[in-house]
Amino acid sequence: MAIETLPESSLPVTRPLRPGLGFLTATPIIAGASICLALVIASAIFAPWLTSHDPQLLAPAVRLKPASAEFILGTDAYGRDVLARILYGGRVSLLIGLGAAIFSVAIGLVIGLVSGFFKWIDAVLMRIMDGLMAIPSILLAIAVVALSGASLWTVLVAITIPEIPRAARLVRSVVLSAREEPYVEAAISVGSSLPKIMWRHLMPNTIAPLIVQGTYVCASAILTEAILSFLGAGISPETPTWGNIMAEGRAFFQIKPSLIFWPGLILSITILSVNLIGDAARDALDPRMKQREAGK
Numbered sequence: 001m002a003i004e005t006l007p008e009s010s011l012p013v014t015r016p017l018r019p020g021l022g023f024l025t026a027t028p029i030i031a032g033a034s035i036c037l038a039l040v041i042a043s044a045i046f047a048p049w050l051t052s053h054d055p056q057l058l059a060p061a062v063r064l065k066p067a068s069a070e071f072i073l074g075t076d077a078y079g080r081d082v083l084a085r086i087l088y089g090g091r092v093s094l095l096i097g098l099g100a101a102i103f104s105v106a107i108g109l110v111i112g113l114v115s116g117f118f119k120w121i122d123a124v125l126m127r128i129m130d131g132l133m134a135i136p137s138i139l140l141a142i143a144v145v146a147l148s149g150a151s152l153w154t155v156l157v158a159i160t161i162p163e164i165p166r167a168a169r170l171v172r173s174v175v176l177s178a179r180e181e182p183y184v185e186a187a188i189s190v191g192s193s194l195p196k197i198m199w200r201h202l203m204p205n206t207i208a209p210l211i212v213q214g215t216y217v218c219a220s221a222i223l224t225e226a227i228l229s230f231l232g233a234g235i236s237p238e239t240p241t242w243g244n245i246m247a248e249g250r251a252f253f254q255i256k257p258s259l260i261f262w263p264g265l266i267l268s269i270t271i272l273s274v275n276l277i278g279d280a281a282r283d284a285l286d287p288r289m290k291q292r293e294a295g296k
Contacts, residue, residue, distance in 0.1 A: 044090035100221035112171020137162035215278030
């Protein structure tokens with residue numbers, strides 16, 4: 001009796017989740033977070049049109065000026081417009097957050113797919129990931145910056161490296177579960193190539209958790225960059241970032257606390273907004289959360 005096999009085209013293929021953006025307005029709190037994050041991003045993009053001052057122009061004659069019509073948030077110890085530095089600083093901080101999220105998720109996706117599918121290399125890759133996770137992320141970032149010098153790309157790499165193991169372990173756990181599914185075993189039995197199995201059957205299962213993970217990495221990267229800059233181990237001080245602005249303002253905190261208050265407030269609002277949106281994305285992409293809501 002001949003055994004018939006299903007043609008490869010008839011095998012079920014999982015598709016990546018393409019959730020709508022309705023979760024951004026699911027609740028008033030999430031809607032507020034979405035609006036705040038949109039305003040922060042828009043202010044960073046349109047910074048040249050929102051202020052006429054050069055964020056790096058030194059003007060000692062107007063140093064530590066209070067808020068006025070010319071300088072809405074006043075000036076710092078070097079006479080630079082605080083508002084201009086906050087707006088332009090958002091460009092660097094958001095770029096590092098977004099870059100760290102993209103690179104860590106992309107690299108973690110590759111490592112997780114390989115580790116979860118090939119058992120013979122899983123032990124080696126996961127021990128390397130465990131070793132990276134054992135090192136405090138701040139200390140690892142400081143070491144990388146100290147070895148390579150302070151620059152935008154160095155800081156981005158230094159922040160990305162500690163986040164890769166988390167994404168890799170997340171993808172690995174999803175792949176270990178998905179590889180036992182009947183449609184994956186059927187694809188293997190009919191001779192599908194390994195790249196096709198990973199691309200069409202395994203990777204789509206990782207999209208939803210990686211989207212959520214990416215939001216958390218973005219928020220963590222923005223905070224880490226601010227900490228590195230505050231400690232003097234980040235981007236060069238003349239480059240406006242939220243961390244650099246607070247680091248320079250701490251010496252004048254008793255005289256003018258607004259030098260730390262305003263960039264700290266924007267930093268806190270941005271991180272809180274990203275985290276809230278990440279929670280909303282998790283609830284929208286997790287089918288178990290939807291089942292719980294339906295059962296209420």
